[in-house]
Amino acid sequence: MIDMEHIVADSAVFIMGKDINSKSLITVPSVIDELKSSQANMRFQLAAEEGARVESPDPGLVKEVLKVARYSSDIEELSQTDVDILAKALEYKESSVLFSDDYAVQNVAVLLKINVKPVSQKKISDVLVWGKKCTGCKKRFDGGDICPVCGSALKKVRKRKV
């Protein structure tokens, strides 16, 4: 059992069925909308009966998450649900742990100094910033879609550790 004042739960918590204290569990409406499997839904219903809460994220904190995600270029990888759950974790930053299996979510969480733990996967050990690499001449760039040198498409790569 994980004993923290608040546990902010991404959809993976309900999909994987993590053994955590439901009373301290908080999630956002968009996570609940994402729970398609009946088993994940049932896990949420049980947690809700035991005191789990669903709270909308604060719009100001959503903006803060987007700002950091833009900086680290994780924004392309984040869904609205990811942004919502990060904003909720940011709100309870001092007293919570965020459970998520999404690498982009984990990356932005680390940048925002949110306690983050994986539900099933191993946690990334370093923060990564994304860059672009040409699929033709293999030169590296900070951004863009087309290589200014040879005209080939650029693909996203992990650029450096912060």
Ligand SMILES: [Zn+2]
């Ligand atoms: Zn090129």
